[in-house]
Amino acid sequence: MKRDQFRRPAHENETFIMTTVVGSYPKPKWLHRVRDLWEAEGERFDDDDWREATDDAARLITAEHERAGLDVLVDGEVRRNEMVEFFAHRIDGYEFNGPVKVWGHNYFDKPSVVNEVEYDENWLVEEYEFAADLTERPVKVPITGPYTLANWSFNEAYDTEEELAYDLADLVNEEIEKLVDAGARYIQIDEPALATTPDDHAIVGECLERIAEDIHEDVYLGLHVCYGDYSRIYPEILDYPVDEYDLELANGDYEQLDVFKETEFTGNLALGVTDVHVAEVESVAEIKENILKGLEVVPADRLTISPDCGLKLLPREVAYGKMANMVQAARELEAEIDRGEIEVARTPASAD
Amino acid sequence: MTVVTTTPGLYPLPDWAKETLSSLKGHQKHDLIGGDEGEEILDTYGEIREELIGDQREAGLDLVSEGQARWDDMLAHPLAVHENVDTRGIVRYYDNNNFYRDPVVTGELTESGDVARELESAAEFTDSLQAVLPGPYSLSDLATDEYYGDSAAFLDATADFLANEAAMFPDHDTLFLLEPSLVEHPPEDDENERASEAISRVASATDAEVVVHTYWGALSEKVHAHLLDAAIDAVGYDFVSEVDDNLYNIQEYGTTDSIALGLLDGQNTLVESPETITERIEWIGERLPAHEFDTTYVSTNTELFYLPENKYKAKLAALGEVAAREEVTA
Numbered sequence: 001m002k003r004d005q006f007r008r009p010a011h012e013n014e015t016f017i018m019t020t021v022v023g024s025y026p027k028p029k030w031l032h033r034v035r036d037l038w039e040a041e042g043e044r045f046d047d048d049d050w051r052e053a054t055d056d057a058a059r060l061i062t063a064e065h066e067r068a069g070l071d072v073l074v075d076g077e078v079r080r081n082e083m084v085e086f087f088a089h090r091i092d093g094y095e096f097n098g099p100v101k102v103w104g105h106n107y108f109d110k111p112s113v114v115n116e117v118e119y120d121e122n123w124l125v126e127e128y129e130f131a132a133d134l135t136e137r138p139v140k141v142p143i144t145g146p147y148t149l150a151n152w153s154f155n156e157a158y159d160t161e162e163e164l165a166y167d168l169a170d171l172v173n174e175e176i177e178k179l180v181d182a183g184a185r186y187i188q189i190d191e192p193a194l195a196t197t198p199d200d201h202a203i204v205g206e207c208l209e210r211i212a213e214d215i216h217e218d219v220y221l222g223l224h225v226c227y228g229d230y231s232r233i234y235p236e237i238l239d240y241p242v243d244e245y246d247l248e249l250a251n252g253d254y255e256q257l258d259v260f261k262e263t264e265f266t267g268n269l270a271l272g273v274t275d276v277h278v279a280e281v282e283s284v285a286e287i288k289e290n291i292l293k294g295l296e297v298v299p300a301d302r303l304t305i306s307p308d309c310g311l312k313l314l315p316r317e318v319a320y321g322k323m324a325n326m327v328q329a330a331r332e333l334e335a336e337i338d339r340g341e342i343e344v345a346r347t348p349a350s351a352d
Numbered sequence: 353m354t355v356v357t358t359t360p361g362l363y364p365l366p367d368w369a370k371e372t373l374s375s376l377k378g379h380q381k382h383d384l385i386g387g388d389e390g391e392e393i394l395d396t397y398g399e400i401r402e403e404l405i406g407d408q409r410e411a412g413l414d415l416v417s418e419g420q421a422r423w424d425d426m427l428a429h430p431l432a433v434h435e436n437v438d439t440r441g442i443v444r445y446y447d448n449n450n451f452y453r454d455p456v457v458t459g460e461l462t463e464s465g466d467v468a469r470e471l472e473s474a475a476e477f478t479d480s481l482q483a484v485l486p487g488p489y490s491l492s493d494l495a496t497d498e499y500y501g502d503s504a505a506f507l508d509a510t511a512d513f514l515a516n517e518a519a520m521f522p523d524h525d526t527l528f529l530l531e532p533s534l535v536e537h538p539p540e541d542d543e544n545e546r547a548s549e550a551i552s553r554v555a556s557a558t559d560a561e562v563v564v565h566t567y568w569g570a571l572s573e574k575v576h577a578h579l580l581d582a583a584i585d586a587v588g589y590d591f592v593s594e595v596d597d598n599l600y601n602i603q604e605y606g607t608t609d610s611i612a613l614g615l616l617d618g619q620n621t622l623v624e625s626p627e628t629i630t631e632r633i634e635w636i637g638e639r640l641p642a643h644e645f646d647t648t649y650v651s652t653n654t655e656l657f658y659l660p661e662n663k664y665k666a667k668l669a670a671l672g673e674v675a676a677r678e679e680v681t682a
Contacts, residue, residue, distance in 0.1 A: 098660035
């Protein structure tokens, strides 16, 4: 099984419920200050200073993830500002006009596609290589998916958003090939826009086909979709060429869980077991109850657990507490399953 | 044909105001407008109002809207500030990457006067005022009812509420009722008649011309036919997102004596040239040879808040240029 490569040699239980995070993590406060200085005109901070600061932040957050006990780490996306902007700045064909409203006084610098998009500089390879060198544990790379890059931009250049999405899929594919060459084996494609326009699930599927077509056989591909009505995209998404579906369900108190039980869940499930919009650390007992919800859908060897979504809006100590309790909950539950104290289904050996 | 240039309102905040208001109000859901804001915030909105109206006048639009910069919850605003409404979780605004606070109606929808107060202030800066409200069907669709008990009673109460609001408005030339829910979540069966009656009820509260503007596609044939039964002066059609079905509806069922055409994309930074807009007006006119409209309102298809500041101004300028040309040729 592809998942076995992420199991640590020191893993003590026979059962393995993989633990990870979706990606973003609260940045250290000093990094915001450095960004202000780097972006301000006439200040003494140049690109080298920015790189040094983000390297330090990546060291800090990767170590924090390791200390929390996660099986698969992320560097907290400390170098990225926003999930579309970061990539649009690195792709030829985009321009920026200024902030637009998302809700209330929350804005983002929604870019415009004004020419055919083309691959320019590396997006994430250096970020991955740096983080991978910091730890023995596997490092996951979250990357914004082509459909979200298209849908959350203004399209001035293409006849249809679909054509733009397919061109972007080719660029995402190019980046993923480089990441795989650099050693990345766990790639998570983030497609939150699918939740806003569920009727476009076939376009997302075609984008993913372009990415998965010639991918290295050991690469474990995840898809993250959050904050939407899953009944409008499930079971259709089961046809996607991905290994894992990362879903946000704790926020809605698992009201949508039944959606995934009506039709057999044939993929691996990455289940959100802590709510990222509640600034309180859920107890180990509560998280164990949430993990059991996931075991109603898939057996333990096909279950990954993570927070619902990126943790970046939480106070850092709360984010850490959620990760640490999540890992403890998984390890306790694994031991209970090993001892036969909890009855769970197992996957036949051939499945994967 | 008289061409009148206008917009459906709901402007983006100027960039300076995005920052000023963020720091005055905050970023969380309880920080948003509740109708009880303090003097400093009210003054800031006063400045923004003057600026947005100035932008429209400078561009040369025929009708000027208040701008609705205060409408943090977009079309749900008139309920979100009501004393008998609780604003709860953040919910998605149609199929957009935008969110508003779910307004939960927990008591009687009594008169509020919130929108009327904004328009009173706006009237100081223009003699061509256009009022903007959500249509009753869309407003009830965006809200949650915990008081009236069934959807029919809630729709009626929403219509009465909006009619009372409109009755308090200062003099205005037009009232735009925005009804995207008629397209996005269309009424079913006898709900159609009720929605049409609800719209008539709001329309009857003003002496101004009433335009019911629809967007994000075309109305279904049945909804369109029922809407034409309402006592209104114009229906607005979104020719950016859907051309064929809108033309078909008008050809098959006719339309109101006046018409509103959504011809500029309120959700794309690509700026239509005045030539393109004029060509689109003519192109549609050629396909509706049997119709002689009293007034043709020309507008963006959607609200404008989706756009960055430089691009909404560029769209206004293009619309203004169309207005200037029409005056020359008229």
